[in-house]
Amino acid sequence: MESKLFTPYQLGPITLRNRFIRSAAFENMCANNTPSQMLEDYHVSVARGGVGMTTVAYCAVDLSGVSFDGQLYVRDEALPGLKHLTDAVHAQGAKASIQLGHCGNMTHWSTCHCMPVSASNGLNLYSPTIHRRLKVEEIKTLVRRFGEAVDFARKAGFDCVEIHAGHAYLLSQFLAPRTNHRHDQYGGSFENRARFLNEVLDEVMVHAGEDMAVIVKTNMYDDCWRGVSVEEGLRIAKEIAKHHVHGIVLSGGTVSASPMTILSGAMPTHALAHYMPMKSMWWLKAALDSGLAGLLIPTVKFQPLYFMSLAKRFQAQIQNVPLIYVGGVQSGDDCQRIMDEGFELFQLAHVLIKDPEFVHHVQENPHYHAGCGRSNYCIGRMYTKEMKCHECVERDGEVIPKLLKREIATLEKRWNQK
Numbered sequence: 001m002e003s004k005l006f007t008p009y010q011l012g013p014i015t016l017r018n019r020f021i022r023s024a025a026f027e028n029m030c031a032n033n034t035p036s037q038m039l040e041d042y043h044v045s046v047a048r049g050g051v052g053m054t055t056v057a058y059c060a061v062d063l064s065g066v067s068f069d070g071q072l073y074v075r076d077e078a079l080p081g082l083k084h085l086t087d088a089v090h091a092q093g094a095k096a097s098i099q100l101g102h103c104g105n106m107t108h109w110s111t112c113h114c115m116p117v118s119a120s121n122g123l124n125l126y127s128p129t130i131h132r133r134l135k136v137e138e139i140k141t142l143v144r145r146f147g148e149a150v151d152f153a154r155k156a157g158f159d160c161v162e163i164h165a166g167h168a169y170l171l172s173q174f175l176a177p178r179t180n181h182r183h184d185q186y187g188g189s190f191e192n193r194a195r196f197l198n199e200v201l202d203e204v205m206v207h208a209g210e211d212m213a214v215i216v217k218t219n220m221y222d223d224c225w226r227g228v229s230v231e232e233g234l235r236i237a238k239e240i241a242k243h244h245v246h247g248i249v250l251s252g253g254t255v256s257a258s259p260m261t262i263l264s265g266a267m268p269t270h271a272l273a274h275y276m277p278m279k280s281m282w283w284l285k286a287a288l289d290s291g292l293a294g295l296l297i298p299t300v301k302f303q304p305l306y307f308m309s310l311a312k313r314f315q316a317q318i319q320n321v322p323l324i325y326v327g328g329v330q331s332g333d334d335c336q337r338i339m340d341e342g343f344e345l346f347q348l349a350h351v352l353i354k355d356p357e358f359v360h361h362v363q364e365n366p367h368y369h370a371g372c373g374r375s376n377y378c379i380g381r382m383y384t385k386e387m388k389c390h391e392c393v394e395r396d397g398e399v400i401p402k403l404l405k406r407e408i409a410t411l412e413k414r415w416n417q418k
């Protein structure tokens with residue numbers, strides 16, 4: 001009998017040919033905020049490799065929400081390139097999704113061309129930057145921007161939008177008491193902190209109409225001081241479900257405080273320091289070079305399907321909206337277990353960076369293991385270079401410095417799951 005993995009799934013108004021979704025994983029392939037041929041080639045490769053849907057990572061709804069130089073934001077100039085990409089993905093039989101978000105304080109004036117904004121005034125050492133509190137009328141404008149971003153996605157040929165409400169980007173900066181110190185209708189009580197997200201989802205659902213699928217990536221917990229707890233993460237997921245979105249992606253962690261909760265394993269700190277830009281991240285680069293890395297970025301022991309037990313707690317309480325699993329898929333057996341645990345869909349990032357043909361390989365051999373060593377080199381490289389697995393980097397003739405190669409080998413040995 002064919003596994004449910006390879007059966008179609010009705011995600012709101014669209015039908016996916018199977019249960020595999022390429023997760024939003026920042027490609028850094030959009031110099032001058034414009035989609036490149038490389039971006040298209042990568043998404044076509046995973047579409048050809050068999051995924052049901054691929055997600056173009058992180059498109060900011062407004063220039064103020066861009067967190068990396070090589071990132072998309074909603075503007076007409078990006079439309080032709082994106083339309084070309086979605087047509088090419090469709091020609092391979094896959095659907096195309098785009099992640100829409102705003103990074104809030106996770107940027108620097110040199111990237112977003114304004115003083116970074118957030119729920120409250122403050123200092124974000126990660127960028128590093130001071131940031132200012134959004135005025136109520138600015139919040140309303142951003143709500144409208146999310147709606148307009150859905151229209152933009154439709155024009156670009158996307159079938160689905162993924163709203164990024166996790167990882168301590170702007171929507172989760174409003175949700176978390178750590179970053180939201182407001183005393184108006186957008187701060188204080190849970191209802192107030194969730195108001196911005198609720199308004200955004202109201203707007204998004206109106207613009208999505210009858211033809212676009214909408215999924216939301218949320219945090220089950222922020223895993224940091226005064227971040228969203230599991231109990232609040234559950235309340236947030238229930239709020240999201242009230243909007244009748246077509247799916248909720250269950251993630252967790254905070255980019256600036258607990259990034260390894262998102263990714264699991266260890267940060268390759270030498271790679272990070274090596275590829276980090278000097279212009280804005282000098283503080284972090286210097287700290288990483290000085291050996292403080294272990295304190296700054298706590299390691300999380302890698303386990304395949306590392307979010308499964310928490311995701312099951314959410315599954316037990318949310319039945320009216322499909323929950324989409326993400327986190328630590330390494331093999332065909334992991335994919336089958338997700339189905340056996342009662343999830344209908346799941347997302348993958350690491351394995352599809354290493355092996356865009358992963359889905360076909362699982363179809364041929366249900367026990368196929370992608371052999372991703374979880375060194376997270378692909379993340380370390382992300383600040384200034386295009387997304388790539390170290391094996392592809394070397395295959396393509398780019399030299400990886402010896403120190404970084406040693407780091408990769410050490411980390412792969414530590415998390416060896418093959």
Ligand SMILES: Cc1cc2nc3c(=O)[nH]c(=O)nc-3n(C[C@H](O)[C@H](O)[C@H](O)COP(=O)(O)O)c2cc1C
Nearest residue numbers: 023024025026057058327328329348349350378379
């Ligand atoms: C190189 C890289 C870039 C990522 N960029 C994003 C991003 O832009 N938005 C997002 O929500 N998650 C991002 N993630 C997280 C993934 O979407 C996913 O949640 C996480 O990697 C766990 O899935 P995996 O174990 O299949 O890789 C990124 C992950 C990687 C490896």
